[in-house]
Amino acid sequence: MSSLVNKGELKQRNGQIASYLIIGAVVIAVMMVFGILMLLAQGGMLNLSAANFYQFLTIHGTGMIGAAAFAAAGVMWYFLRDYVQLSKKIFTWNLVLFLIGVVMVIIGVFSFEYASSWTFLYPLPALSANAWGTVGALLYLVGMLVLGVGFLLLYIDTGRAIIKKYGSLGKGLGWDVISGKKAEKDAPPPTVVASTMVTIVNVTALTAGATVLIMNIINVVNPAFTFDPLLAKNLTYAFGHIFANSIIYMGVIVVYEILPRYTNRPWKSNRIFLIAWTMSTTFTLLIYTHHMLMDSVMPKWMLIMGQALSYANGLPVLVITAYGALMIVYKSGIKWDMASGLAFISMFGWTVGVVPAIVDATIVVNHVMHNTKWVPGHFHMYMGLGAVAMLFAFMYYLAKVDSNLETTILDKIALIVYTLAIISVSGQFLVSGAISTPRRWATHFPEWMGPALFGGIAGVFMFLATVIFIVHFISYIQVRGTSTGSDFDDKKVA
Ligand code: HEM
Ligand SMILES: [Cu+2]
Structure with a gap:
């Protein structure tokens, strides 16, 4: 692999990938603190003003989604660059724009009390009943736009690179293999398939997001400019x-790439795998309408479609991946460590998490x-x-193949604590x-407090487990430059 580029350059690029991961992980850890504070407040333990609660809610939702997506993009980039020629410049630009956007959002929320939650649903940014002013709203919305542009550039580049190598995005999803024009053995590898899917859905999402952000910005500056709230909600959720x-579709690349290395068994795309990914691509684009189930003015067919497809949404990819992971691990004599353990647990978390989502997508339950x-x-x-477990799995993987750093019993304890927590x-x-506690309420009735308090603890x-993961990764970054560990030493993991 390293014959393509010289080792020095690889090292440097791993450095940039490590920056993506460390920024993402640290932001995630800090956001956990705000999550804990919210739960303690809802649990009656902490006296938090309603205004502060909603600022925390806004920064927590925005920060978690933004940081997890950012780190996941780093993971996708790390593996995808082995198959297609990606632009390093754009990778750097995304990092710079991300940091600028984050700073603007933080200032908007904490210095100017902006608190619309991360969904910034029109007309809330402009109509806050004086909870915040124009400056806060502009900092937040423009910050999000800057961030979004960075991501958009990144996905336009991955799209360009995939099209250049494979001919089209359809071919990146393996449509020519599905239709029988090309043999299964020539199918694009799982990493390329997943990256193509993410490229397609996120270019769509980010375009919708930029559109509605710009409309909101104009509305904040000049309230005489209004637009259809139903259109705004559709665009906002299509984005969010x-x-x-x-x-998760970027994160899962870790599973596809590392489990084969640990088991010495290949994970190849076959026709069923490709069909599953094409189905999830389509469904992911269409089912945001499950956020509109309460909007009775939406066309009925869209809501029915939203419900029907939500059942099916992640399932094809989830089933094919969970099944594939079990098969590849079964009787392989795999040696478990932090990376493979976290990757495996993440499949469990994904599977278990999808069940209540499907329940909620049912209109009557919804x-x-x-x-x-x-x-x-x-x-x-x-x-x-x-x-997020996939991201941590990658961090342990990178530390292992790119340095001589060993994990300790503390890391293993952290893994168990993290999972249980x-x-x-x-x-x-x-x-x-289940006991009908509303979400996004700063204050809870006494009957609702118990679970929140338990959750806060x-x-x-x-948070502590996450700090241990981060400490290990920082140790890796420190020894990275000096260690003799060889990059991409696939043998080392087995
Ligand atoms: C220590 C871990 C965490 C704690 C204690 C925590 C706590 C919370 C709390 C209390 C809320 C508000 C619930 C409500 O509506 O009343 C919330 C919302 C949310 N959390 Fe977390 N969280 C944690 C980890 C995460 C992670 C890892 C992610 C994603 C990567 C995440 C993403 C979100 C999102 C997107 C919201 C919705 C915000 C909104 O409603 O606008 N959280 N969290
Ligand atoms: Cu949704």
Whole structure:
């Protein structure tokens, strides 16, 4: 592999990838603190003003999704560059724009009290009943736009590179193999298929997001400019749903790439694998309408489609990946370590997290559950134990192949603590949902406080475990330059 580029350059590029991961992981850890504070406030332990609660909610949602997507993009880039020629400049630009955007968002939220939640649903940015002013809204919205442009550039580049190598995005998804024009053995590898999917859905999502952000910005500057709130909501969720979803489809590349290295068994795309990814590509684009189930003015067919396809959304890829992971590990004599362990656990988290999501996508259940904590219940499970565990798996993997750093018993304890803690955090949300606790409420009735308090304490353990993961990764970054560890030494992991 390293014959393509010289080792010095690879080292340098790993350095940039490490920057993506460390920035992402540190932001995720800091956002956990805000999550804990919110739960402690809802649990009656901490006195937080309502205004502060909503600022925390806004920064937590924005920061978690943004940082996880950013780190996941780093993971995707690391593996995809082995198959196609990516632009390093654009990779750097995305990093710069991300940092600028983050700073603007932080200033908007904390210095100017902006608190619309990360969904910035029109006309809330402009109509805050004086909770925040124009400056806060502009900092937040423009910050998000800057961030979005960075990501958009990155996906335009991955799209360009995939088209250059494979001919078209359709071919990147292996449509010529599905149609029988090309043999299965010549199918694009799983990493390329997943990256093509993410490229397609995220270019769409980010375009929708930029459109609605710009309309909001104009509305904030000049309230006489208004637009159709239903259109705004459609665009906003087309952005938010798809972009948040894409994190796990980037993260799963870790599973495709590292489990084969650990088991010495290849993970090849076959026809069923390709069909599953094409189905999930289409569904992911269409099902944001499950956020509109309460909007009775939406065309009925769209809502029915949203419901039907939500059942099917992630399932094809989830099933094919969970099954593939089990098959590749089964009787392989795999040696478990932090990276392979986290990768395997992430499959579990993804699978378990999808079940309550499917329940919620049912219209009758949704009418009762949608604005309860049931919803954060399911996405904390598949984000926390699914997507974010994939990122940590990658961090341990990179540290292992790119340095001589060893893991200790502390790392293993952290893995167990992390798993139990995120199950507890998600579990308490689900219990709260089941007892009809509304989501996004700063204050809870005494009957609702128990689960929140429990979740706040579990959150502290999750945070501590995450700090241990980060400390290991920082140690790797410190020895990286000096160690004799060879890059891409695939043998080393087995
Ligand atoms: C220690 C871990 C965590 C804790 C304690 C925590 C806590 C919370 C709390 C209390 C809320 C608000 C719930 C409500 O509506 O009342 C929330 C919302 C949210 N969390 Fe977390 N969280 C954690 C980890 C994560 C992770 C890992 C992610 C994703 C990568 C995440 C993403 C979100 C999102 C997107 C929201 C929705 C924000 C909104 O409603 O606008 N959280 N979290
Ligand atoms: Cu959704």
